[in-house]
Amino acid sequence: MSTLVERILDTGAEPEIHGYLHRPESPNGDALILAHSAGSNAQSPLLVSVAGAFADAGFTVLRMDLPFRQARPHGPPFPAVAAKDRQGIRRAVEFMRRSVQGRVFLGGHSYGGRQATMLAAEEPELASGLLLLSYPLHPPRKPEQKRDAHLPKLQTESLFVHGSRDPFGSPEEMAQALKLIPARTELVICERAGHDLKGAELERLVVEKFVEFFGGA
Secondary structure (H helix, E strand, C coil): CCEEEEEEEECCCCCCEEEEEEEECCCCCCEEEEECCCCCCCCCHHHHHHHHHHHHCCCEEEEEECHHHHHCCCCCCCHHHHHHHHHHHHHHHHHHHCCCCCCEEEEEECHHHHHHHHHHHHCCCCCCEEEEECCCCCCCCCCCCCCCCCHHHCCCCEEEEEECCCCCCCHHHHHHHHCCCCCCEEEEEECCCCCCCCCCCHHHHHHHHHHHHHCCC
């Protein structure tokens, strides 16, 4: 399926929206926003490949640069800017609601996905569902530092895709964390994959599981 990918720069309000919009040839009416990890940007190979697969399936997809990355081309985010990153995701949702008639889903890899869950916990009606790629449950080798305090407040249906070798959380730890979420969830484990989720047929698998979990447009 042919997909048009265009550079997006929306400076109409703060935070600005910087990213890449995938417009499918035959749109299904739904949209997906993808936010990157702490060490990457909207051009992350994982986000590019996943966005392309969803666009091929008919979704309008926005790969966005979070505000911290707009401010600094390299380096991880500072904790103090996390709230602004969530504001940026909220702005992206508003932008996408003007672009499609159907549902708007939020997603992200690692840090980007974590910020999406925190935003959705604060605003349950914001998104129709969440796609979390390699949710960073805790820092590597620090299982006691769980990032799950907001999960009991998360009322948005969520699909988690996680590598079996991810040092940010084992499959068993992730399964326990999902029990904290009162909404419907599913955990998809990618065998032999790490935090970067590199692996054959990953994109096809993610789209297939997503459509099964959330249903068609």
